Amino acid sequence: MYGVIRVPSEKGEEFRRKTVEKKILDTSRKIRKLQTKEGVFLEIPVTEAAGENIEGFPVIEQENPEFSRKPCSIKKYLKDSLSEAELACVPAGWQILGDVIIVSIPETLENKKVKIAEALLSMYPRCRTVVRDFGIEGQFRQPKRELLLGSGTETIHKEHGCFFKQDVTKVMYSKGNLEERKRMSRLGGEEVVVDMFAGIGYFSIPMAVYSRPKKIIGIEINPESFAYLKENIRLNKVEKIYIPICGDCSKAAPEGIADRVLMGYVGTTHHYLEPAIKALKKSGGILHYHETVPEHLARTRPQERIRRAAYALGRKVEILETRRIKKYSPGVLHVVVDARIFE
Known part of the structure; x- marks a missing residue:
């Protein structure tokens, strides 16, 4: 059974947070908006550990669930653009803050940095900017970063129900x-x-x-x-x-x-x-x-x-x-x- 709770849209973020805190949010499926005669609702996917209801909202079976598409390996995106030796140096991880991707790229891939940025944006369509990270410097521990693709480095990162507006080239997170x-x-x-x-x-x-x-x-x-x-x-x-x-x-x-x-x-x-x-x-x-x-x-x-x-x-x-x-x-x-x- 693919269970969901159906909550009024204005309560959506509140209950999404609760499912995260209870560790019962099913991240393999998308949260879906539903328009009915009674109003606008959000269907929040939950795991089997959720039980029969969550604070008065019953767990019901979801029809035609939508599954989150997991991005494939960055090396698969780059296999036609980089040599085997270059692919071996491609970064294995990166950070996403809001809609900005922050990645460290070794100097050996200097001439492929834009290709890597393009691959990352293909993997994460909701993101709009990629910056290259060189570490931190100075008393204020400011990041040293290079804009690779995109036009803006200011973003709002949401974490644990809190909003953090920042410019990723000016402050560390x-x-x-x-x-x-x-x-x-x-x-x-x-x-x-x-x-x-x-x-x-x-x-x-x-x-x-x-x-x-x-x-x-x-x-x-x-x-x-x-x-x-x-x-x-x-x-x-x-x-x-x-x-x-x-x-x-x-x-x-x-x-x-x-x-x-x-x-x-x-x-x-x-x-x-x-x-x-x-x-x-x-x-x-x-x-x-x-x-x-x-x-x-x-x-x-x-x-x-x-x-x-x-x-x-x-x-x-x-x-x-x-x-x-x-x-x-x-x-x-x-x-x-x-x-x-x-x-």
């Missing part, structure tokens, strides 16, 4: 941080939160949308990222609780008001530990501290840096958890340490 963004969406309810390195709202927008803190203060020094942060606050309709500040968080961070402080930046994050700890209430609060660290030091160096900064301010520390976010580079991990800071 790491797919490897997805689980941490989801985790943040479950924290901070009824709290005052300070996001020291807000960016375009990577961690604090999901928190604002789902946990509804009393207030979030997001600080971002990069003017381009800050402009998108303000736009994303509006897109996600959290203007009433989210206060954006453009500036250096070591100077712009408030003192003594936060229940929770986010430090979702890597590179020189430890230099900002003291202002982050000062932002927490005197009675105590939670710090989420990110760091890139050699693997053999992942359970010691970040924690010691937090303790050293806290002790210098006459505060105590309880390390709650150290979580691995992803592998940052060979032998180096991106980790986040959750710590309770108190008197």
Whole structure:
């Protein structure tokens, strides 16, 4: 049986999110719009694990289901354009943000980069632009990227029910941080939160949308990222609780008001530990501290840096958890340490 729930179109996104969260969305089939005498409905395909109904909407059998077409291998698209040696160097993966494809192409395929971009757009018809990625650079960790095909690099990426408007040539967005963004969406309810390195709202927008803190203060020094942060606050309709500040968080961070402080930046994050700890209430609060660290030091160096900064301010520390976010580079991990800071 190919089961679906049929919901009014205005409830479509709400129930699509619910099926994703419950892990019962059948991604092999398309969500389909249906016009009936009673109105416009969406048929959301679900797996057999869904049971007989989802929050009052019965699971019914779908007639003539439409299956999502999985793109075939990029090498199949390129087999007539590249030699065997060149095909062996074709990238095996890429990132899609909104309707923009981001791909790393080795220098050996410099003269085939447009062919590769054309193949990717053929594989993903809903996308309109392909950019080549060369990594990140500078204090603001800005991406170095080349437009290969398409006319626009600004897009709106939807993730976990949140909207992130961005220009992929100006700001970074790491797919490897997805689980941490989801985790943040479950924290901070009824709290005052300070996001020291807000960016375009990577961690604090999901928190604002789902946990509804009393207030979030997001600080971002990069003017381009800050402009998108303000736009994303509006897109996600959290203007009433989210206060954006453009500036250096070591100077712009408030003192003594936060229940929770986010430090979702890597590179020189430890230099900002003291202002982050000062932002927490005197009675105590939670710090989420990110760091890139050699693997053999992942359970010691970040924690010691937090303790050293806290002790210098006459505060105590309880390390709650150290979580691995992803592998940052060979032998180096991106980790986040959750710590309770108190008197």
